[in-house]
Structures are given as C-alpha cells and as structure tokens.
Amino acid sequence: MQVWTMAITGKQLFTTLEADGSLTLELDEVTVPEPQDNQVVVQMEAAPINPSDLAILTSKADFENAEYAPGRVVAKLDEPWLSGLRGRHGQRLVAGNEGAGVVVATGDAPMAKALMGQRVACVPGHAFSQYALAQAHLCLPLGEHSSEAGASAFVNPMTALGFVETAKAEGHGAILHLAAASNLGQMLNRVCQEDGMKLVNIVRRESQVELLRSQGAEYVVNSSDEDFMAQLRAAIDATGAFLGFDPIGGGTMTDACLAAMEQVAASKMSEYSRYGSTQDKKMYMYGRLDLNPTILTPRYGLQWTISGWLLTPFLQRAGLPTLIAMRQRVLENLGTTFASSYKARVSLEQMLTKEAILDYQQMKTGEKYLVTPQA
C-alpha cells in the first residue's frame, strides 16, 4: 500500500456564474485530494480548449468589456443565456475535459499503481489544473508520445470513431458532416477513408475545401457557394448519405441537409406523395457552436429524425470490448490518423488574458488552443 505523505498543491481554474450575470474565471491554489483506489494524480502538461469546454468557460459572455486582472477575469453574461444556465448559478465549477501529463501518485488499485510515473492522456473534467485527479481505467498510457501529442487523445478520436460506429450500427455506408474542417472533421475524414465509409464534408470557406481535398476528401461542399444546395444534392446522390452529424445546432444547416436529402429521395419517386418520400433521413446534433434557435422548415415530409449525440452515452452503449479496441487504435495512430493541431499554446495565466479569450471564444474552425499548465 502506498503511503500518501506529501500534500500536492497547484493552480486550478474555476468558473462561477452568479445569478446577476457576472461570470468569474479565476485561478486558485488547491490541494489535490489523496488518490483513492483506482484514482491517479496527473501532473498536467497539456490540455486542449474544446468547444465543450468553452460552453462552461466563456459561454456567450462579453469578454470585450470584462474586468481583467492576473489570473482572474469577470465578464457579464446577458439574457437569454443567463436564464438558460440557471442550473449553475452560484456554483464554482472546474473545467477542462481532457489533457495529458505524468502520473505522480496513485490509489491502491493495481490498474492505478501500474501507471505510476507514466505519461498518460486522461479525462479528469478539471484538466485546466497543474494537478488533476483522474480515473486509471480512462487513462491512455502514451509511451514515447509527448503530452502535446496525447492531449486530445480522447474526445475527438472517440467521437470520430463513434460517428463511424453509429453509422455502421444503423446500416449506413455514408456520413454527412458539418463544420468538417475542424480538428475533429479532419480526423473523421481520415477515419472514414481508412474504414471505407463515404463522407460528405460541408465547410464554409474555399480554403477549407482545399484543405480537406489535400487530405484526400472526395466530397467537399462549400455552404458559402451560390449553388450550395445543388452541390449538396449531388454529393448526397453520389454517396447515399442520409445520416449527418452537426456540431453547429443553431440556424438552418441541419434543415438544409434534411431538405437536400429529401430532394434527392423525391427525385427518384414515380409519383407525388403529400407525405414526402419514404427515405429515412437523420441528423445528429453533437454540439451547439451556434446558440441561436434551430430552424426547421416543413419541406421534407415527416420521415426524419433529429437527435442529440453525446460521447458518454455512446461509450456506455458501445461496451468495454469496443472501447478497448477504439483506444488501442487511437494509441497506435496518435501521430497520424488521430493527430491534432493547435493555433497557440498558453499558460493558465495567459489563458485568462483578453487577447487569448477574445480569440478562442470565437471557436473558429481549426484554430484550437492548447493550455500548458506547467508553463
């Protein structure tokens, strides 16, 4: 049995939204709890700022006119976002889904003890910390890989693999993906090519079309083009993609995808039906990059489904053998299929500066930040 003799303390980020709309992000010095059983303490070296982190970090608050101090910023969040986040009012929350670092202490369980001294990717939920308490069975030993290489080894890779598993399980041979030039989108593009899953990539800029084409993508559609709907119909017709994944949520893109699917299906019908085609059409919403309302028009009959897609329930449904196989595949291809890229590296203090926040709050496609808590 390991003896816990030395208190480990380090900086940790907290985010607090008060009922009056003040959103405080601040660093605090905390003492890491003693790891129990299957827990490990990871000295964090790298943690990405994912869109799912920003939902809790910055939300829609006004960081242009916020009060900035070293290691602390207070911004204002307006309605309707403030009421929408009623559930967290007054709660001091941690942040940072995932990251990587070195295991410096462990609980008693053999799986935890086996990780002592190793560099691992982990999913602590408070990765924006100098030390994080993580579950050993969700840690991925990185071997010779750096923490930067392994920092995004969980959320995006598991999500990309999860999309392909979901499509296969529902009998699809093609996927449609929105915001497809993101880190996740580029990863999905590689996974689909490896697995023979056809992929329709939808992006917003010509440079993103070129980026994905240079990575071997066959179907890339630019929603800023005047003939976007015609491009989309052609790609759906060529691939048979009647299942899509949308990280945007708000606005009209999921609606446009369902409409294009229906137009392709209806063009093959021999006679008109007021109920639309009998082709099943499905869009999964896996994020809410746009918090504006989703708009659905009545132009694609009633043979469709829109459903939320979340990683955790998917992993629970998938079961341990599938999960283990997925993690092994990620580890073996961390530098290739599952590589991530970052626009900038920031320390915990730099993360809370105006310059950084105003940039990463925009969640621009392919411009992800990496936090380096030991810097």
Added chain:
Amino acid sequence: MQVWTMAITGKQLFTTLEADGSLTLELDEVTVPEPQDNQVVVQMEAAPINPSDLAILTSKADFENAEYAPGRVVAKLDEPWLSGLRGRHGQRLVAGNEGAGVVVATGDAPMAKALMGQRVACVPGHAFSQYALAQAHLCLPLGEHSSEAGASAFVNPMTALGFVETAKAEGHGAILHLAAASNLGQMLNRVCQEDGMKLVNIVRRESQVELLRSQGAEYVVNSSDEDFMAQLRAAIDATGAFLGFDPIGGGTMTDACLAAMEQVAASKMSEYSRYGSTQDKKMYMYGRLDLNPTILTPRYGLQWTISGWLLTPFLQRAGLPTLIAMRQRVLENLGTTFASSYKARVSLEQMLTKEAILDYQQMKTGEKYLVTPQA
C-alpha cells in the same frame, strides 16, 4: 367469376397545383375502373376532411379571393408554399384518405367477393368521390353501423392506438399530447384511460380543458395560461411523460415540451452538468397544422430526439396480427371509444363553396367536416 357489364360513373374531386401558383379544386365525372383481384368498388356515403387531406386540398392558398363556380374553385398559392410543393406542380391529384359506403362491385379474390353488398369503412385515397376503388384487406365491414359512424374508422383510431403501441414499445408509461381536444385527442384520451397509459393533454382554451376533464382526463394543461410552463412541469413530474406527440409542428410548442421535460429531469439532479440531464426526451411530430418553421432553443442539452411519426410506416412495422387486433377493437367500440363528431355535413358541391372552404381550411380543433358524396 363476376362479369363486369355496367360502366359505373360518378363525380370525383381533383386538385391541381400549377407552377404559376394557381390551385384548382374541381369535380369531374369519371368512369370507375373495373375492380381487379382484391379490389372493391365502394359507393361512398361519408368521408371526413382530415388535416392530412387539407394539406393537399387547400394548403395555404388564398381562398378569400379565389374564383368560385359550381363544382370548381381556383385559388392562388404564394411562396414559400408554392416552391415547397414543387413535386406536385402540374399533377392532377385525387383526395380523401378515408370514408365509408356500400360495396357495389368486387374483383375475383375471395376476400373482395365476401364484401359484396356490405357497408364498409375504407381507405381509398380518393374518398371525395361518389365511387371509390378500395383494397378489400383494408376495408372494415361496419355491420349495423352507419357510414357516418364508420367514416373515420381508420385514420384517427389507428393513429390513437398507434401512439399507445409506440409508447409501450419504447418503454413509456405516459404520453404528452398537443392539440389534445381534437377528435383524435379525445379518442386518445379514451384509449389511454382504457389501457392505463397516463396522458398529459395540452390544449389552448379553457373550454377545451373543461371538455377533456368532462371526459375523465386527469392531466389537462392550457398553453394560453400565464403559468403554462409551471402547469406542464407539474404534469410531467406527476406522470413521467418524457414522450410526446405533436400534430402542430411549426412554432415553439415542441420546444416548450422538451424544455419542460428537461427542467423536471434537471430538478432531480444532484450536480450541474453542461450537457444537461441524462433523461431521454422525445417528441414525435405527426402533422404540420402550422407550416411555420419549428423553433428549437438550446436549453435542454443534447439528450433528446424529435422524429416524424406517420401511420403507414407504423402499420408496416406493427405487423398483421397487431393490425387485425387493432381493427377488431375499433369495430367493437366504434360508437364509444372511437366515435367521431362533425361540425357540418357537406355535399361534394357544397365542399367547394367559399363558406365551407374558409371554415374548414382553418382546421379548428374539434370542428371537422364530413363530406356526403351521394347528397
């Protein structure tokens, strides 16, 4: 073998939408084709005007300023509805999902011949006719019931039973229903009471609250009340209704239902999650009474599904034994559980008058018209 010696002719309604936006409804004299195999010819005595019929009959056309002549009316349909119905431009379509009448000729198949001379409910798809060609296996012999009693024996009863079957199959013990004072809603209220399925009825007027309560409904919520959301949350909390059926489609009601479900689920959570509760929430859209866009806000996480619900695919999934049992139950309870009521009775000619169209085009809850083609 029956010999087809006499040509049967009668009036039939046609609806034609041209690309220029002119929508023509007109009666024409047609010769009924000779019934083959399993087909029967039904001399139609009664046919309801259902919302699904109105989608093809009147749509959103301007019947206030239409040109009316006996047995003919030409109205104008504007954008965006016109383009949305591109698939039917120039096609002369029949109308009338269901109705009842007397079988006056049949094909050779035993099931068809057995119906000769009987009064039946049928689903011909062109029920707004003096004679309709129907499939014998979808006919329901009415025995001593009148055609008026049997005119709505298919769509609403099968839909109400289908909702309960769907809920049971997905593991639910409670249903939420919008526009719940409709003929279908009242029927569902009776079916749910008989089957022990809890039902949250959502209506828009106090008179509808009273109507449903007088029919034994336990949970009735008025969306016009100021405390509607609080009423809805209380009813969901009391029943556990996390599955709903919505015939309206457009607007914010499905959104409100998902939000209320989430608020009930979140109130039972011990800690805040940016992903919302883990409670599955589902709304089926089974109609589009409101053709305005559906609005979905980002206030209920991503653990939800919205899906179209259509009767035909449900019946195909249900299988023949279930279908037969459902039809038997309908027949045995036609005057009670599955009774429909009508606001007015109109002949085929009266159906095309300004007074009638302006009234039934509004699809007011509980104000259904019955067409009597022999009048």
